[in-house]
Amino acid sequence: MHTDTTGSWTPAALSADLPAGTVIPAQIPAGFIALWRSHSGRMSASADRCPHRGMRLSHGFVRGEALSCIYHGWSYAPTGNCLRIPAHPGLVPPETIRVVTHVVEEAGGVIWVADGQPEAGPPRLEGLVPLRSLTALAGIAAIEAAAGAKTNPQGMVEIAIGNGAICLLLSPQGEDRTLIHVLLKGMSEPAARMAALRSTETLRRAAEDRQKKEFAQ
Numbered sequence: 451m452h453t454d455t456t457g458s459w460t461p462a463a464l465s466a467d468l469p470a471g472t473v474i475p476a477q478i479p480a481g482f483i484a485l486w487r488s489h490s491g492r493m494s495a496s497a498d499r500c501p502h503r504g505m506r507l508s509h510g511f512v513r514g515e516a517l518s519c520i521y522h523g524w525s526y527a528p529t530g531n532c533l534r535i536p537a538h539p540g541l542v543p544p545e546t547i548r549v550v551t552h553v554v555e556e557a558g559g560v561i562w563v564a565d566g567q568p569e570a571g572p573p574r575l576e577g578l579v580p581l582r583s584l585t586a587l588a589g590i591a592a593i594e595a596a597a598g599a600k601t602n603p604q605g606m607v608e609i610a611i612g613n614g615a616i617c618l619l620l621s622p623q624g625e626d627r628t629l630i631h632v633l634l635k636g637m638s639e640p641a642a643r644m645a646a647l648r649s650t651e652t653l654r655r656a657a658e659d660r661q662k663k664e665f666a667q
């Protein structure tokens with residue numbers, strides 16, 4: 451989702467899916483990342499590749515304010531520099547050992563990761579309440595067709611339901627796979643939230659069916 455010309459923001463995950471002390475895999479246009487939150491609550495987005503032997507850092511673990519690789523235990527700071535190499539406990543790791551990091555911000559219950567250095571902050575999705583994220587094996591076009599609506603300038607497909615709306619914040623994960631963050635507008639009662647969940651599941655199946663048919667043609 452592009453918001454300016456010098457950088458772009460991707461809605462990588464919902465805040466609720468990244469508690470303190472955890473790491474999860476995510477994808478942005480620049481590639482795969484390890485999205486992690488330290489024990490004090492600081493968020494970081496690191497390239498999902500350990501500089502040592504290439505293990506995915508999203509398979510690692512958070513210890514205090516550092517992310518540790520599951521393979522040989524090298525630890526990295528939120529800024530990307532290597533802090534510790536367990537096989538050489540007396541060594542101060544050289545500055546050259548570092549993992550690429552990305553700017554990350556949290557807004558409205560969504561975790562946004564930037565490509566490059568954005569001039570503006572991530573979009574503010576006022577009045578929307580995050581519900582859940584799910585992955586559809588379908589591209590944006592198939593999701594729009596299933597929803598009967600186009601993506602708006604904020605990167606969302608909005609579907610009216612009852613007195614409110616389901617807003618699908620879309621994050622492409624390649625040609626035929628999309629991460630969908632479901633946000634609700636004007637729907638707070640448990641029954642309405644259940645109805646929104648059911649509608650979203652139905653829409654996902656419809657989008658995936660369309661994608662399969664398109665692939666088969």
Ligand code: FES
Pocket residue numbers: 500501502503504505519520521522523524
């Ligand atoms: S591959 Fe990560 S510490 Fe060795």
